[in-house]
Amino acid sequence: MDTDILYTHICSYVQISRDEFELFFKLFKPVYLKKGEFHYIAGKVPKYWSFTLKGCLREYWIDTGGNEKIFQFYEENTWVGQVESMIKQKPTDMNLQALEDCELLCITGDDMCNAAKTPWIQHFTIQKSFSDNAAIIENSNRIKSASPEELYLEILKERPSLLLRVPQHYIANFLGIRKETLSRVRKRIAHL
Amino acid sequence: MDTDILYTHICSYVQISRDEFELFFKLFKPVYLKKGEFHYIAGKVPKYWSFTLKGCLREYWIDTGGNEKIFQFYEENTWVGQVESMIKQKPTDMNLQALEDCELLCITGDDMCNAAKTPWIQHFTIQKSFSDNAAIIENSNRIKSASPEELYLEILKERPSLLLRVPQHYIANFLGIRKETLSRVRKRIAHL
């Protein structure tokens, strides 16, 4: 198992030695998902907090009208999990599904809580929580205020890799528009 | 100064003694805002993290089109502040304005960081950050998926006090619709 990727990632939040990292790393186990499989589903408490090594996943919930709403896509080197739900042992309302064969590094809620007694891990957790918070707000604001065309151009600029691996109708869903509308937006943009 | 309100509030997150609380409480100072005044503005780093004792505030940002977008209203017994911005000394893009004369309890970013060395305060901070996180996601999801009428009915149910003290056009802005549309929604609902 190549530990470099996660080590590098964590170092972007906190300065730690390789040894400190290895102790933490021992708590993770690899999980492999086939395309289409679920890592957690609505109505249950997720088992793990996970780091994506390979693959792409979509996290969605079902709205009151019974429609799937994609909340987020996760690609390589991102964390995914329902921390609040695991801590409080409260079922999540999100579903996490692999869009490709995936390879994750997973830690249980309990192990994470214990690990958080270690100062640097606690610090990492807090930093991450705050920056997640800010990112969610920013993302939420963006979606609230932009037109479909602006949203698509933004995703084209910010996350071009997504567009190459995720079916368009999922992108449309994520942006809160119909697949037909996205198709037309793309056509309009191409003609510019 | 009546310390009961904040003490009770914090106890809903962590079990602490009155003495422990008083030590923490010493770090807060009262701030009074007149209707219309700003507690922080976009482009600067906010000075304080604040607990609302009295009054109502709106937090908004300016979108790329130059329009005000209300992100949240704050009433009594809620925390308001840009934690990420204070920690990283990075200017916020939010404005916080008093909609009524307000009374806040404020702690500086530095004092908060120091205080976070105390275990219960750190625990409180983490818990709050996680639950904020979950709340923001839920709110963002709601706004994404509901019709104006559903949104208004929800606010009517969840935060009826807001409707009594906040001008309707601010509510409309918060819901992401025009004031005329909200007026018509209200008319329709009244006729049911």
Next chain:
DNA sequence: ATGATTTGTTGATCCAAGTCAACGATATTC
């Protein structure tokens, strides 16, 4: 390979909300 499913495009129509404008009602201010 071939049939079946998933995915993406295009056209026609509809409708909810935006826009513009006028006006009433309500607060604020001096």
Next chain:
DNA sequence: GAATATCGTTGACTTGGATCAACAAATCAT
């Protein structure tokens, strides 16, 4: 208490995106 902002309602009109439907293209399964 008159003058002035602010706030809320209503009407007429426009429009962007949803909806419905048909089909084309790509992918998958056996």
